[in-house]
Amino acid sequence: MLDILSVRGLTKQYPGFTLRNISFSLPKGRIMGLIGKNGAGKTTTLKSMLNLVRPSSGNIEMFGHNFFENEEKCKQSIGMVLGEIDFYKHKKLSSITAVTKRFYRDWDDNAYQKYLTAFSLDPEKRVKELSSGMKVKFMLALALSHNAKLLILDEPTSGLDPVSRDDLLELFRQLVKDGERSILFSTHITSDLEKCADDITYIKDGKLLKSAEKSKFIESFQHLRESSEDTALSLEEIMIRSERSSYDI
Numbered sequence: 070m071l072d073i074l075s076v077r078g079l080t081k082q083y084p085g086f087t088l089r090n091i092s093f094s095l096p097k098g099r100i101m102g103l104i105g106k107n108g109a110g111k112t113t114t115l116k117s118m119l120n121l122v123r124p125s126s127g128n129i130e131m132f133g134h135n136f137f138e139n140e141e142k143c144k145q146s147i148g149m150v151l152g153e154i155d156f157y158k159h160k161k162l163s164s165i166t167a168v169t170k171r172f173y174r175d176w177d178d179n180a181y182q183k184y185l186t187a188f189s190l191d192p193e194k195r196v197k198e199l200s201s202g203m204k205v206k207f208m209l210a211l212a213l214s215h216n217a218k219l220l221i222l223d224e225p226t227s228g229l230d231p232v233s234r235d236d237l238l239e240l241f242r243q244l245v246k247d248g249e250r251s252i253l254f255s256t257h258i259t260s261d262l263e264k265c266a267d268d269i270t271y272i273k274d275g276k277l278l279k280s281a282e283k284s285k286f287i288e289s290f291q292h293l294r295e296s297s298e299d300t301a302l303s304l305e306e307i308m309i310r311s312e313r314s315s316y317d318i
């Protein structure tokens with residue numbers, strides 16, 4: 070299977086925190102969930118692999134190209150949702166779209182209109198009039214309207230109600246169905262992963278704990294089960310027990 074993204078030895082040093090030697094690959098047509106507790110380094114991983122913060126070292130291959138040497142070209146094929154759009158809060162959605170679409174050669178107005186309708190977004194509204202879930206949907210509509218082959222999303226479901234979250238996860242599955250796109254998204258919500266991830270990458274204290282296909286990932290943590298337990302540990306239990314073990318004395 071062809072990798073759409075390959076991260077090798079990604080390291081980022083902040084005063085007081087180091088993201089160390091992160092490596093994983095995301096094949097075409099798959100959804101990868103990036104998990105880890107608060108402060109583990111998920112956002113730092115996403116931002117430094119996109120050079121939004123400068124990594125200390127590491128190599129990123131995207132669509133078969135060295136990302137850092139072909140950044141502008143690669144970014145044409147990436148849709149990213151990293152954080153909120155609060156600094157434009159007095160602007161109408163239509164004005165943000167007008168600026169955004171100029172950046173992309175493959176902007177598709179029909180697709181954009183389709184997502185606005187599907188997400189019930191009114192382009193005449195201003196950012197400050199949107200709920201946090203609506204902001205995520207607007208960012209996604211922008212990200213999806215330029216034929217992106219790789220979506221990189223930082224906690225896209227965290228502000229959403231259970232119904233909108235489920236709709237969004239269903240949309241993610243549809244987006245990868247033709248095998249041409251891949252999605253990498255960070256989340257705290259393990260049920261998101263149960264529903265929609267093919268692969269899971271787990272970061273703990275700035276280090277890679279495991280990156281694998283979901284069933285292999287789950288299997289590899291079953292040693293955390295007590296001898297009296299006869300059902301497999303869920304992803305939530307795996308996270309809780311992996312983090313708890315750091316308090317072992």
Ligand SMILES: Nc1ncnc2c1ncn2[C@@H]1O[C@H](COP(=O)(O)OP(=O)(O)OP(=O)(O)O)[C@@H](O)[C@H]1O
Nearest residue numbers: 083084085086105106107108109110111112113114
């Ligand atoms: N600009 C920065 N300068 C210094 N330290 C930073 C900076 N950005 C993040 N950090 C530190 O890097 C560490 C990892 O933060 P990061 O935002 O990557 O975690 P996360 O896994 O995304 O957490 P959360 O789930 O809470 O969003 C934290 O200790 C944070 O304080």
